[in-house]
Amino acid sequence: MLHARLSTLKRLFVEDRRKAHLSHIYPTIGVEKFQASEEDLLIATYPKAGTTWTQEVVDSILNEGDVEKCKRAPTQVRMPFLEMTAPDGSSSGLEVMDPPRVIKTHLPIQLVPRSFWDVIYMARNPKDTVVSYYHFDRMHLYQPEPTVHYSICLVLCKMGILGWGSWYDHVKGYWKERHNKKILYILYEDMKEDPVREVTRIAQFLKRQLSKSTIEHIVQMTAFSAMRENPMANYSTIPDTIFDRTASEFMRKGEVGDWKNHFSAGEDAAFEEHYRKIMSDCPIPIRFTI
Ligand code: A3P
Secondary structure: OHHHHHHHHHHHHHHHHHHHHHHHHHHHHOHHHOOOOOOOEEEEEOOOOOHHHHHHHHHHHHOOOOHHHHOOOOHHHHOOEOOOOOOOOOOOOHHHOOOOOEEEEOOOHHHOOOOOOEEEEEEOOHHHHHHHHHHHHHHEOOOOOOOOOHHHHHHHHHHOOOOOOOHHHHHHHHHHHOOOOEEEEEEHHHHHHOHHHHHHHHHHHOOOOOOHHHHHHHHHHOOHHHHHHOOOOOOOOOOOOOEOOOOOOOOOOOOOOHHHHOOOHHHHHHHHHHHHHHHOOOOOOOOOOO
16 A cells, blocks of 8 residues: 555656656746856755744844844745745746845755855754655645645655655765855754754844843744744745645644654654665764653
8 A cells, every 4th residue: 555655756856846846946036047146045955844933033133132023924925935826827036026035945056046155054853854745735725736644754855856866975975075164054853952052043144242241132023833823934925725724733832853753664764764874975963852
């Protein structure tokens, strides 16, 4: 049963889903031709790695913790999505924004326009990423092919055929380039463990000198519980025709280690073996628990 589903899914994902994603990406706004300004900042992640969290932290730093300024518009308006158009074909609004802009992308590094220089990359352990991805697929009615089970999602991750390509290539690509380009590489688990330390690192990267109390205030503003209640940061402005909130929530759990509630010991062991092999040439200090 699982194998039959997998072979169908493999075909659908490899052929149709990639095409569907790429058709969103290239002809509509011509990402490859996008010219970034030196002042622009790119927030890059694999989907479900904590993009929205990073965006909120960055916006809060740039606005020195001013809550009202950060509530000026929903996340996707404040920090447009480079390669995505809305399902109705309208653009992200990026081309009418003046620099300095904060822009979000899920593109792997080799597809990021070369004009971008400053990048904040957040990685999250793949097991929690996959679980989050599965639940997001359940709620997102415009995903070309929803993942039918989290175990399948885990296998698709191993095969490198989830939307936006291989998780492995993605995290490694930015890691290897982090000293050539100006890439601040942060980890979801580190941010959960010690948000004051990580927000301070991000502020330093952005060359913002903030007081200890402002950093602490930003940590509170961007905590999962606060963002979940903030309509400008929780994607509640996305209509129900796109996000089916009866299936799952965008701000779902925000934890490290939820994968333990999803995968059997056997699935976990098989994934670990694969993970260790594929990551052996790239020692990114990603943790699965904190
Ligand atoms: P879960 O589905 O595990 O809860 P992205 O923004 O890249 O789509 O990632 C979404 C994931 O980040 C979701 O994970 C979401 O709950 C989590 N997230 C969002 N804001 C967060 C925050 N302030 N703290 C921790 N996790 C957060």
